[in-house]
Amino acid sequence: MIYTVTVNPAIDYIVQLKELTLGEVNRMDYDNKLPGGKGINVSRILKELGHDNTALGFLGGFTGEFVDDSLQELGLRTNFTRIAADTRINVKIKAQTETEINGQGPQITAAEVAAFSQQFEQLTPADTVIFAGSLVPSLSNDFYLDLIKIIRSKGAQFVIDTTGESLLKTLPEQPLVVKPNNHELAELFGVELNSIADIVKYARKLLELGAQHVLVSMAADGGLMVTKDKVYRSKAPKGTVINSVGAGDSMIAGFTGTFARSKDPQEAFKYGLACGSATTFSEDLATREKIEEILPQIKITEWEE
Secondary structure: EEEEEEEOEEEEEEEOOOOOOOOOOOOEEEEEEEEOHHHHHHHHHHHOOOOEEEEEEEEHHHHHHHHHHHHHHHOEOOOOOEEOOEEEEEEEEEOOEEEEEEOOOOOHHHHHHHHHHHHHHHOOOEEEEEEEEOOOOOOOOOOHHHHHHHHHHHHOEEEOOHHHHHHHHHHOOOOOOOOOOOOHHHHHHOOOOOOHHHHHHHHHHHHHOOOEEEEEEEEEHHHEEEEOOOOEEOOOOOOOOOOOOHHHHHHHHHHHHHHHHHOOOOHHHHHHHHHHHHHHHOOOOOOHHHHHHHHHHHOEEEOOO
8 A cells, every 4th residue: 555644634615806906805817725735636636547556644634534535535645633723725816926835734743643653554555655755843853764664664665755854864764766857955964066067966865875776867958866876857848838836746756656656766766757747737637538648758877987
């Protein structure tokens, strides 16, 4: 089983109007309410690809009920931990400019954390856990790391989509894959990356520190995958960029779901790139149809030094 973890999910309340005037009564032209969260995005793409998965996290109040009901209507399997506080609402205003007002997230008690953590005691070596998204302020910075240690003690795999010091702290636990972009990789090591050779050099440092596979996205220049034996590259497919939200989550889902089934990193890389690109070419997260349309454009070659 693949499990996704969204610690701080939300209702994304999208409001559209021609012009927003501060200090006045404004009337919207359109509104929509959607379940939001990076781990939830991963679960949605995994389902599009036909990979069985369960969405985990914390949900509370009437807002949490809406998120869970919405996900079940999408056909997702969920097992969220119930909390006393309300799940947050993020307001996204689309007018003459785009403005976002994001909630901080609920207070989560020690008892609620303990109930959530207990789920990981049942993991087996056949399972994979994907952590994606921010923590709530009431949780310690080591919350993910404490769970990762439980996961690894059960022989299960984990993926964490984060950057900076938070990423470095997890590397000794050997994440299945890490996914910095070229700018995040440069920032991680305090260097300038001026060539593919530079990117490969520092991606290999992540392998030395414990990562099993390293994906580096390079926007219009495509992507790289660095393993202990090989370096693979693919140019970006052609298409009109419509949406960047969820592209990274889609890439993680494509790679992890495919690898869990095939254990073939090259095939997993191909699906990861296709899923990420398909989302950028879509209004919302990619559909299976869009992913299959993009897949033939992904040409992977072995990079030679």
